[in-house]
Amino acid sequence: MQRMRTAPGIFSIALLLCAVAGHALAESAKSAKSAASPIYGVTIPEGYRKWEMIAPAEEAAPLDELRVVLGNPAAVKAIQNATRPYPDGTILVKLAYKRKQSAEFESATVPGQPTTVQVMVKDSRRYASTGGWGFGRFVNGQPVDEAQHQTCFACHAARVKDRDYVFTRFAP
Amino acid sequence: MQRMRTAPGIFSIALLLCAVAGHALAESAKSAKSAASPIYGVTIPEGYRKWEMIAPAEEAAPLDELRVVLGNPAAVKAIQNATRPYPDGTILVKLAYKRKQSAEFESATVPGQPTTVQVMVKDSRRYASTGGWGFGRFVNGQPVDEAQHQTCFACHAARVKDRDYVFTRFAP
Numbered sequence: 001m002q003r004m005r006t007a008p009g010i011f012s013i014a015l016l017l018c019a020v021a022g023h024a025l026a027e028s029a030k031s032a033k034s035a036a037s038p039i040y041g042v043t044i045p046e047g048y049r050k051w052e053m054i055a056p057a058e059e060a061a062p063l064d065e066l067r068v069v070l071g072n073p074a075a076v077k078a079i080q081n082a083t084r085p086y087p088d089g090t091i092l093v094k095l096a097y098k099r100k101q102s103a104e105f106e107s108a109t110v111p112g113q114p115t116t117v118q119v120m121v122k123d124s125r126r127y128a129s130t131g132g133w134g135f136g137r138f139v140n141g142q143p144v145d146e147a148q149h150q151t152c153f154a155c156h157a158a159r160v161k162d163r164d165y166v167f168t169r170f171a172p
Numbered sequence: 173m174q175r176m177r178t179a180p181g182i183f184s185i186a187l188l189l190c191a192v193a194g195h196a197l198a199e200s201a202k203s204a205k206s207a208a209s210p211i212y213g214v215t216i217p218e219g220y221r222k223w224e225m226i227a228p229a230e231e232a233a234p235l236d237e238l239r240v241v242l243g244n245p246a247a248v249k250a251i252q253n254a255t256r257p258y259p260d261g262t263i264l265v266k267l268a269y270k271r272k273q274s275a276e277f278e279s280a281t282v283p284g285q286p287t288t289v290q291v292m293v294k295d296s297r298r299y300a301s302t303g304g305w306g307f308g309r310f311v312n313g314q315p316v317d318e319a320q321h322q323t324c325f326a327c328h329a330a331r332v333k334d335r336d337y338v339f340t341r342f343a344p
Contacts, residue, residue: 049224049344056228056240058271058281066228068240068343097343099230104331104339109230111343159276167276171240171269171283172221 035138038146042121042136045072048093052076055171058099065096066111069168085132085164090122092168115139120166131157131165207310210318214293214308217244220265224248227343230271237268238283241340257304257336262294264340287311292338303329303337 036043051070059065071079072091078084100112117138124132135152137144156165208215223242231237243251244263250256272284289310296304307324309316328337 052222053225053240053242055283056238056269057274057283058230058238060279060281063279066230068225068228070225095343097228102229102339107232107235108339109232110341111227111229114344167274167280169282171267172286 035141035143037119037134037136037138037143037149039149040121040127040130040134040136042119042134042143044117044119044136044138044141045091045093045121048072048091048119051093053171054079054092055168057168059096063096063115064099065115066099066109067094067096069094079170085124086122086166088123088125088132090120092120092166094118094168116144117141131161133165207313207315209291209306209308209310209315209321211321212293212299212302212306212308214291214306214315216289216291216308216310216313217263217265217293220244220263220291221267223265225343226251226264227340229340231268235268235287236271237287238271238281239266239268241266251342257296258294258338260294260296260304262292264292264338266290266340288316289313303333305337 048070051072054069054071054075057067057069059067070093072089074087074089075092078086078090095117096115097111098113098115099109102108102110119136119138121127121134121136122132123134127134130153133153133156135149137148137152143149153165156167160167220242223244226241226243226247229239229241231239242265244261246259246261247264250258250262267289268287269283270285270287271281274280274282291308291310293299293306293308294304295306299306302325305325305328307321309320309324315321325337328339332339
């Protein structure tokens with residue numbers, strides 16, 4: 001009988017611990033949502049997955065990725081009107097996935113695991129020293145480290161300064 | 173002097189002919205907009221370029237393409253709710269572009285010339301004999317021939333019948 005009484009007690013404690021752990025996880029997920037990139041303080045913008053498609057791309061090995069850039073309404077408007085530099089409020093988001101052989105069609109490659117979400121935000125005052133752009137690179141919703149963020153602007157500036165630091169061209 | 177007077181006359185006639193030809197082209201472009209695919213009578217849906225991105229893909233040589241599938245609101249809702257078969261009114265549009273080496277980044281491939289726009293429309297009554305789907309394949313806004321349209325359903329039926337005839341999976 002002693003054992004019979006103890007067992008439910010243990011279950012209760014286990015359940016309580018699970019509840020506490022669950023709560024902690026939920027809180028951590030909440031704060032993860034608003035985690036900001038080092039240097040720039042850029043976050044993953046809400047609702048970005050519904051934004052208009054700007055262009056697909058592919059990245060060779062070792063990254064070996066399929067990618068799509070989406071743009072917020074300000075980005076789309078600037079592209080339509082060929083407004084350069086992009087106005088403050090422009091946001092571009094690049095979604096990247098591992099390339100994966102399609103199981104249903106031999107010659108097709110399709111998205112595998114998502115790898116990174118990369119964000120460019122235009123704010124000409126806040127980011128005056130980096131061409132007006134703030135950068136964020138996220139893996140599993142978390143920003144990568146400061147060292148990686150230090151490479152963003154240097155590369156964009158070296159290669160596409162004359163395109164207001166944006167690689168992507170609109171695909172009709 | 174005779175020549176001096178004739179020259180402007182020729183220019184006027186040439187300009188008039190250009191205007192007439194331009195008008196004819198504009199009219200033909202208008203009717204081109206509503207050209208329907210053989211067999212199915214599917215047209216390129218208005219406003220599709222602003223629809224939500226479902227997934228990118230890549231097609232190996234000889235087509236050698238980057239692709240993106242977009243979906244109308246009915247398609248997006250069906251995907252979110254895992255509603256199968258897709259409800260009537262679902263439209264999926266696949267945009268395809270020749271793969272092109274990026275001029276600015278060695279390891280990147282970007283969209284070159286657009287090649288085809290391919291459309292699937294769900295109407296379970298109208299297209300009862302083809303799994304409820306109507307197909308349209310367009311090059312420069314014009315539907316390709318009947319022979320090409322005869323291949324659409326056979327391939328989808330052979331490979332992805334259990335996925336309501338849709339190859340594309342939503343990329344998160």
